[in-house]
Amino acid sequence: MTKNLFFLKQVFILCFGLLLGNNFVSAVSMPVTQITTYTQPSTMSTYVGTDGQTYNWGSGDEVVLDTFTAGGNIYSPASVADNIVVRRVDNPHVAGERCSLFVEHNVSSDYNLETSLECNLAEVMSGRVINRGWLDVFSNDKRGSTTRSEGNIERIDFVFTNGLIAPSSSSDLAATGFIITEKSGNNPTVMAVITGIDGSGNPSSYAPLIKVEEGGAIDYGSTGRSFDSSFLHDGNSSATQDEKPIFISGLPETMEMAFITLDDLGISLGQTIYGFSYFSQDVYDNTQPNNVASGMDTVDFTTFPTDTSGTGTVADADMYGGVAGYFSLVQEILGKAYVDSNANSIQDNGEENLSNISVGLYADTNGNGSLDSGETKVASTETNANGEYGFNVGSNADYLVIIDINDSDLSSDLHILGNSILSVSVTSSNVADIDFRFSELDTDGDTIPDSIDIDDDNDGILDSVExxxxxxxxxxxxxxxxxxxxxxxxxxxxxxxxxxxx
Incomplete structure (x- = not known):
């Protein structure tokens, strides 16, 4: 199962901190203590499950992660993996691509689900929707439990195909990294940075494994958000699933999150990396080189156990969506849209603010200042009553801000002065005055707007008789x-x- 996204591609730098001896990574705790979110509409769909219940998806809004706070700093995604691959190995219990979700439900019913239905794990992980996630991610065998869902997932790869190159300052190393989320924060998750890929984009080498666990060197923090959730899985565990998951159980669950900084992850200055992968806990052994259990190879996921227990805390990590990003200190892009009647690049007294105009934020993945094929919209907004707009963005990234010149709220008498696509490079501070200026149409260029020009094409024939x-x-x-x-x-x-x- 593969998800190809083209968001903000750029080249970053990470840092390696190794202990002497067996190359164990020395990590510090960066629990996330707060998040900010916004909502987006969900897509409605309905089906009757094999249990006879009617499931109503899209009963509310999807909650989208905007920023998070860790160590007193605020972070935002600067880039997102363009290739997410779920590595599966069929086992005696499960074959195919079984759907196992936890989803916020409407308070009136366990069967009224707030988000759109999404049974593609790569899609769930890649998006920034956090009121849904994947249940018992690495469980192969639920061992008789009626509330857990077994599967065949052995590794999840978040690949940045063009590479990330690490920052050169220690302060930047301590302010960039990746996240791990977990429902209630009571199950461990293992991560490693991808240090090489082959010609097909598959991981070919890894940094040492690190583990996030409750009370460990890297611990989860409470985000302050809780969701009343339904746990659901596909009732068919054979190779052919119908993508109509049915209810197992449900509980209110808190969202826990850890921010793992680049110096935690074992990458040296200037080293090129290619993303990260998640692993089950039974691949981890801190008595072995690179923390990899004996007989296992992080590159070859077929060497991992296929009987990972789904009971206790070994493999039943439940991960929220929205984890595919590379995160850095948050910055803002700010601007406005207005009528610049005299084209002096200044909004003078009396010049109109343009409200309710759509503005989109795109990743300028190659930094060339143009919107190229595959460069995807990261966010969108509308100008307010004062003509103003703003985006929270990650630092050290290139973006394109694009205004919709065909927006129905723009008067047909207006045309844009300059370009409707503005290139913005964000470093370590906010970027302001990314403005879009408009003027009334002046077909003949005589400085008299068409709306009051009696001969707006300057052909000597009055418009009234032409x-x-x-x-x-x-x-x-x-x-x-x-x-x-x-x-x-x-x-x-x-x-x-x-x-x-x-």
Whole structure:
């Protein structure tokens, strides 16, 4: 199962901190203590499950992660993995791609689910929707439990195909990294940075494994958010699933999150990396080189156990969506849209603010200042009553801000001055005055707007008596002081009627 995204691609730098001896990573705790979110509409769908219950998806809004706070700093995604691959190995219990979700439900029913239905794990992980996630991610065998869902997932790869190059300062190393989320924060998750990929984009080498666990060197923190959740899985564990998961159980669950900084993850200055992977806990052994259990190879996921227990805390980590990003200190892009009647690049007194105009934020993945194929919209907004807009963005990244010049709230008499696509490079501070200026149409360039120009094409014929083409390219009316005729298109050409009122 693969998800290809093209968000903010850029090259970053990470740092390696190794202990002497067996190359164990020395990590510090960066629990997340607060998040900010916004909502987006969900897609409605309905089905009757094999249990006879009617499941109503899209009953509310999807909650989207915007920023988080860790160590007193605020972070935002600067880039997102463009290739997410779920590595599966079929086992005696499960084959195929079984759907196992936990989803916020409406308070009125366990079967009214707030988010859109999504049974593609790569999609769940790649998006920033956090009121849903994947249940018992690495469990192969639920061992008789009726509340857990077994699967065949052995590794999840978050690949940045073009590479990330690490920052050169220690302060930046301590302010960039990746996240792990867990429902209630009571199950461990293992992560490693991908240090090489092959010609097909598959991981070919890894940094040492690190583990996030409750009370461990890297611990989860409470985000302050809780969701009343339904736990669901596909009732069919064979190779053919119907993507109609049914209810197992449900509980209110808190969202726990850890921010793992680059110096925690074992990457040296200037080293190129290619993302990260999640592993089950039974691949981890801190008595072995690189923390990899004996007989296992992090590159070859077929060497991992396929009987990982789904009971206790070995493999039943429950991960929220929205984890595919590379996060750095939050910055803002700020600007406005207004009428610049005198084209002096300043909004003078009386010049109109343009409200309710759509503005989109895109990743400029190659930093060339142009919107290229595959460069995807990261966020969108509308200008407010003062014509202002803003985006929270990650630092050290390139973006494109694009205004919709065909927005229905823009007067047809207005045209943009300059470019509707503005290139913005964000470093370590906010970027302001990314403004879009408009002016009334002036077809003949005589500085008199068409709306008040009596001859707006400057052909010597007053607009009031000039024959104009209609939208289909053919004239319909000709008006002059002493002559009136109507031209109608026919198969042979035109027919003329009404000459001089006849």
């Amino acid at each position: 024959c104009r083409e209609t939208s289909n390219g053919f004239p319909e009316d000709l008006i002059q002081s002493a002559f009136h005729a109507t031209f109608l298109r026919t198969a042979a050409g035109y027919s003329v009627s009404g000459e001089n009122g006849q």
